[in-house]
Amino acid sequence: MPIPRPDLQGDRVIAHVDMDCFYVQVEQRKQPKLRGSPTAVVQYNDWKGGALIAVSYEARKFGVKRSMRGAEAEMVCPNIQLVQVPVARGKADLNAYRSAGSEVVSILSTKGRCERASIDEVYLDLTDAAESMLSETPPEALEDIDEEALKSHVLGLSGDEDREKNAQRWFIRSDAIHQDKLLACGAIIVAHLRGEVLKETEFTCSAGIAHNKMLAKLASGMHKPAQQTIVPSSAVKDLLASLPVKKMKQLGGKLGSSLQNDLGVNTVGDLLKYSEEKLQERYGFNTGTWLWNIARGISGDEVKGRVLTKSHGCGKTFPGPRALKTTAAVESWLNQLCEELSERIQLDMDQNKRVAHTLTLHARAFKTSDVEPHKKFPSKSCPLRYGINKIQEDAKKLFEAGLREFLGSHINAWRVTSLSISAGKILDTPRTSSISRFFQGKSLSSAISDASNDDIQDDAPSSSIGCKENIVPESDEDEVFAHGKSVKEDDAPSKDRKIDVLCTQSRKQKDKGNGSILRFFSGIKTSAKLASNAPSSRSESHKVQDQRDHQEECVVDDHSRLGTISNQQRDDSWKFNAEDIDPSVIDELPPEIQREVRGWICSSKRAKTTKQGSSIFHYFSTDDNA
DNA sequence: ACGGGTCGGACC
DNA sequence: TGGTCCGAC
Structure with missing residues (x-):
């Protein structure tokens, strides 16, 4: 290690x-009357007075220790103030x-x-x-x-x-x-x-x-x-x-x-x-x-x-008799955990402009009639989609996939003794000079949560989880782009503003088939329409955007509909997936760029790499303020 | 029936 | 990689 x-x-x-004794200090600040007296923070006080997770120095003098139960602590320190960790969901x-x-x-x-x-x-x-x-x-x-x-x-x-x-x-x-x-x-x-x-x-x-x-x-x-x-x-x-x-x-x-x-x-x-x-x-x-x-x-x-933390997780244990026995119970708890997780990644996005990319589920379980005694419940992960319902839905599928593997082909009763989900692979979203500028009337956060509006139910075959495939179903691009009200109202890009290219770094270009250029052009299509009936002045939020100290290009991500934004400048080539580009998009481009784009669409069936110095590269990478 | 709930890192 | 394991607080 x-x-x-x-x-x-x-x-x-x-x-x-x-x-x-940090948790104690936090509680003492909240409740100043606790200052100076022996204090401990406990979580869940219903069983033996809860478990101590932080102990003040006054209380330590009495021999109070972490990992004591609240009841024990009161025995050695009768005056101890026990404060509970807040409980939510x-x-x-x-x-x-x-x-x-x-x-x-x-x-x-x-x-x-x-x-x-x-x-x-x-x-x-x-x-x-x-x-x-x-x-x-x-x-x-x-x-x-x-x-x-x-x-x-x-x-x-x-x-x-x-x-x-x-x-x-x-x-x-x-x-x-x-x-x-x-x-x-x-x-x-x-x-x-x-x-x-x-x-x-x-x-x-x-x-x-x-x-x-x-x-x-x-x-x-x-x-x-x-x-x-x-x-x-x-x-x-x-x-x-x-x-x-x-x-x-x-x-x-x-x-x-x-x-x-x-x-x-x-x-x-x-x-x-x-x-x-x-x-x-x-x-x-x-x-x-x-x-x-x-x-x-x-x-x-x-x-x-x-x-900033590299992941967010939340979990709960269900010890002994509290072990979960039914999928309904598991799902209900998963829903609670997912709610919290969703809240936290949303906050991270709002505060730090970061987007999480993977959702992972861990569980502990045992079989009541065990043939294989100590088999572990496997952890499972999938691309993370923003939105409470999507996370809940995906978590459920991950659990089901894990459970199938855990049980094998046997028919067995099981108990789940712990559940946790976490969001990882959290990446910065460098400031946007790209397609997302079209949508910058709203925050990145609202863009993404809108993109994962839950009124559209997508159905991924759950069997896909066990495989290497992406369980995230493709959803209608319009779902993302339709939310244009703030764009229309106060933040639509001016017509002459440079349409930024959407691309991924070539080294990240592993997405098969659903290349981001595709989404880019779908995006342009819609945004160009929005742009055409918009006022031509630069909006306030653009200025704010421009002041962000991140840099470079913005990319629509594989996992969330409008998400990852990755740095480009160091790459000397961009790889485009030329499939399914709507011709009307190309019409928005200047004539010479149009010719170029039509050229490589014809010549390449799937992808095209443009080197730095090519006219397309130059066009799309030139700052629109220039 | 467990210190619980979370994290980060290395390894295969 | 994803999944597992370890260690820490």
């Missing part, structure tokens, strides 16, 4: 920021925590590359900011330095008496090595950011500052809550020497157990005894090298610039 990355760049400044609703996490990220992402590692954790690469500070305003006197930064814990400082004094001296050491000075700057930046977070969100957090993610993560947990810890290189060896392997990220599971049980490695330092080859032999090449490196505090793992 872990993979070694050589730390090419040696002196990075990496921070890991971890919110303190019969399941836990974590949206409040997700959006609180986003508040934090929006502050933390201002000083450098930011990776959202979980709902309440981020990594920051502050190398550039720290270098700048060091060269412009290096910390030379205590007065220069944020008070919070001076409270940092600096690992490896010898002084046992006054920790804070030592830390302060460390900050302003003029003879410190460059690496340490960078860390000091990083710590000052982090202290400032934490102050901003507190001011703007009322949340406290803890942080670790080090030269790589692994050490930063380790450090952020060392002094909590609301404190920060610095790991100078000089402290790494001693730190790891006594660190139990299980404390290291990635070693909390089977791999860590194996190190202990099979190699007798109890601390990370113990790993130093093993050669890289030995570790590779035992755990495989990648893992072996990775282990060898982390024993030395080496990790080149980079901070990904990613503040």
